[in-house]
Amino acid sequence: MTTTETDSATTETPPAARVTEEELARKARRSELTSRWFWRILSYVAVLAIWEFALLDIFSFLRGSPLDPKLLPGPSEVVATFFEIWGEGTMPAAFQATLTRIAVGFGLSFLIGAMIGILMQSKWFEGFFKDAVLISLSAPGLIWVLITAIIFGNRPLGPTIAIILTTFALVTVNVSEGIRALPKDLIDMAKSFQVNVFKRNRQIVIPHLAPYLFTGLRFGFSIAWKVTVLTEVFSSSAGIGFEMRISAVLFDMSEFLTWILAFFFFALFLEKVVLEAIERRYFRWRQAVTAT
Amino acid sequence: MAEIRIKNLHKEFGVGDDKVVALEDVNLDISGHSFVSIVGPSGCGKSTLLNILTGIETPTNGTVEITSDGHVAAPGYVFQAARLLPWRTVTDNLLFVQEDRSEGTKERCQRYLEMVQLGDKGDKFPGELSGGMQQRVGIARAFSIEPDVLFMDEPFSHLDAITARALRRELHHMWDETKKMVVFVTHDVGEAVELSNRILVFAKGGRLEDDIQIDLPFPRDPADDEVAVAKAHVLRKFEELDLLAS
């Protein structure tokens, strides 16, 4: 071991040039990222500015502002309301209710979807599930939301079933595709080296399926949260959708918008920051593949 | 000492109209410190034979037995394509086929990576390496388990001439030093004559047509008269088989 260490220490000088090259590339990447984020954030600022501006009472020739602040309050007012609601403590409770629903519903949906994906490798089960998968993929989520709201009222089973019906097929399709693309050449290689079946599954089958599962997770999640909020608007007595319904019924537009914005930013955070971080962390090898 | 015994080996793929006979009634014994090359046109069952010998495929009929001093021999296999796990680093790809992850094992893996000139690439993912480098990792992997029998399926066919030459020499040294058995598939007759003391010629339809001993001393220089004569002899066999086939 010591010999190899001194070996690598003596050959350390030439890679120094490469390090600076790598650093330059990293710097270029970072500055590109910064400018991309700048433009992205600028689009939000622009929309908010136009919105606020349209509400100002400066268009005397139009007899008042183009938008009625009672019907559409401006961003500044919404932000003020946001902190007001936050102070009351209703927001964390509502988020918790909604998130619990998503976690339970989508968790079950993921398991069921994956199971069906595995079963569909058999011809008979493929015939059995094929149309169900197709219908789930193509029917608009609103249909399931309405049906489950009618059947289950505000019992928790309603949203759970709506989430399952709208998202299981996305997981099924991805799992099926992953299984069909199993790398036979790698499994054969492992067999010839007498690697046992557990190690083969852990180190070949699961890492191979992981990106497919992850794609199912991402798409499924992006639908699951919309469906969840929608079910809460129609039925249920807690959660973000419920709060939206209450403020709409009370005609409190500022509060209504606050809830919408809060959830929008929250979903954006989960999809863009959390899921993308997971992807970067666990799928580094894929970047290596696509880079070359 | 390793020993391979193949009796009445027959292998078909598919049924009915899709039926393909890959190997037909092959009888063969290989023993001891042999370097056996298998040559023949593409589709004559060379890869299938190695796949059966390494347990990837099962015979339709007949038996194969690979033993080493009375116990089941451990095979190492170098494929035509590298077959590395893309989600594991180079070092982890070697460790994947080991029985344990002890310090001794890790050092051995590192030693074989250095043998193929990839000692500093252990932390890379296969996707970050060139095709030739990936193939060398596949070679290091097979060597690293220090197998009783080393099977190689056209291992150098995708490499550049200089790398292939260096690795051929390395392979010969390893065979010479460890006294292990090597079964080597190639379609390059020159390569077969340079490395082996026995050449098996397969024909279309998976029949073993010829079994040629080459008892020239190593290292063999392709420019050497005797080596050239041996090569010409094998090539002539090839042409005869080609004529028979057409």
Ligand SMILES: Nc1ncnc2c1ncn2[C@@H]1O[C@H](COP(=O)(O)OP(=O)(O)O)[C@@H](O)[C@H]1O
């Ligand atoms: N898994 C398989 N399924 C069907 N046919 C196969 C399979 N593997 C090999 N064959 C057929 O068997 C014959 C021998 O193939 P192979 O052993 O790969 O030949 P070689 O390695 O000599 O080029 C070919 O006709 C090939 O098409």
Ligand SMILES: [Mg+2]
């Ligand atoms: Mg082949």
